[in-house]
Amino acid sequence: MTRKIKILAAVALLLAAAAVVCYWQVREFAASPLTISQEKIFTLPAGTGRLALEAQLESQHIIKPSPWFGVLLKLEPELAKFKAGTYRLDAGLNVRQLLTLLASGKEAQFPVRFTEGTRLQDVLQALRSSPWIKHTLKDDRPETVAAALGLKEDENLEGWLWPDTWLYTANTSDVALLKRAHQRMKEEVAKIWQNRMPDLPYKTPNELVTMASIIEKETAVSNERTKVASVFINRLRVGMRLQTDPTVIYGMGEKYNGTLTRKDLEAPTAYNTYTINGLPPGPIALPGKASLEAAAHPVKSNYLYFVADGKGGHTFTTNLASHNRAVQAWRTTMKEKNER
Numbered sequence: 001m002t003r004k005i006k007i008l009a010a011v012a013l014l015l016a017a018a019a020v021v022c023y024w025q026v027r028e029f030a031a032s033p034l035t036i037s038q039e040k041i042f043t044l045p046a047g048t049g050r051l052a053l054e055a056q057l058e059s060q061h062i063i064k065p066s067p068w069f070g071v072l073l074k075l076e077p078e079l080a081k082f083k084a085g086t087y088r089l090d091a092g093l094n095v096r097q098l099l100t101l102l103a104s105g106k107e108a109q110f111p112v113r114f115t116e117g118t119r120l121q122d123v124l125q126a127l128r129s130s131p132w133i134k135h136t137l138k139d140d141r142p143e144t145v146a147a148a149l150g151l152k153e154d155e156n157l158e159g160w161l162w163p164d165t166w167l168y169t170a171n172t173s174d175v176a177l178l179k180r181a182h183q184r185m186k187e188e189v190a191k192i193w194q195n196r197m198p199d200l201p202y203k204t205p206n207e208l209v210t211m212a213s214i215i216e217k218e219t220a221v222s223n224e225r226t227k228v229a230s231v232f233i234n235r236l237r238v239g240m241r242l243q244t245d246p247t248v249i250y251g252m253g254e255k256y257n258g259t260l261t262r263k264d265l266e267a268p269t270a271y272n273t274y275t276i277n278g279l280p281p282g283p284i285a286l287p288g289k290a291s292l293e294a295a296a297h298p299v300k301s302n303y304l305y306f307v308a309d310g311k312g313g314h315t316f317t318t319n320l321a322s323h324n325r326a327v328q329a330w331r332t333t334m335k336e337k338n339e340r
Contacts, residue, residue, distance in 0.1 A: 159283020212287035
């Protein structure tokens with residue numbers, strides 16, 4: 001009996017020693033760094049099991065082949081609760097951190113930028129160029145997009161998307177992102193409309209957004225926006241045409257080649273404010289919050305004209321004679337620049 005006990009004790013000791021060795025091997029494997037040298041986007045398909053995950057990680061050279069992967073998941077079962085999705089793997093993660101990330105369900109966030117001053121077509125192109133977006137729109141015609149968003153026939157999506165960097169997870173649909181941006185714009189415009197200055201010449205929020213889009217296209221100088229707004233509002237009040245080039249360009253569509261001619265200014269379109277009275281029928285671009293606020297809270301002035309000053313800003317004037325002098329000054333400045 002004594003000999004058997006000694007043998008059993010020796011076997012138990014060996015097993016315990018082997019278990020300790022295995023435990024430390026598993027710990028070392030869990031703490032070992034991934035084999036990636038730079039950020040990697042990793043997609044875990046739905047229904048992936050432990051063996052398939054291990055094979056996928058090894059085949060993509062994310063981890064080294066090891067006999068301890070399955071043992072780690074058995075010793076720490078919370079790591080085995082990985083969730084399908086697309087994840088951002090940073091260089092420097094170890095195996096345990098990788099499995100913790102996959103179990104967290106915290107998928108990678110990808111950015112798409114809707115920029116102030118751009119059109120709906122530019123937004124749609126940005127979505128088309130984003131590889132992680134699920135593209136569901138059959139085409140980029142405004143009516144197709146409006147129908148996909150469930151807009152009414154008289155609702156115009158142009159200018160009604162909130163400009164921002166929108167974050168999304170892989171396989172988010174283009175329509176879902178557009179709905180988020182449209183809803184945010186409606187909410188922001190509603191607040192600005194509610195708090196607008198009294199007695200402005202706007203009948204609807206769409207007219208305010210239309211004015212804001214023109215301001216957005218006319219100046220990128222923050223302290224000029226309320227002045228630009230005042231010029232156009234003063235013109236509306238006295239019955240002058242707005243005569244703003246960006247509306248002409250918008251109305252020309254694909255015919256615009258980068259240069260405006262007198263013929264273009266005289267060619268009637270629904271948006272040509274040289275030929276129509278009042279505001280155009282809708283926005284011509286995405287206005288940012290600053291332009292929306294400027295349209296809702298213009299500075300009080302007598303300005304009726306403005307022209308570029310050749311230095312990045314504009315000269316504002318109250319009468320045609322002063323405006324003509326400002327135009328001549330701009331021409332002189334530009335000539336001097338071209339001669340340098």
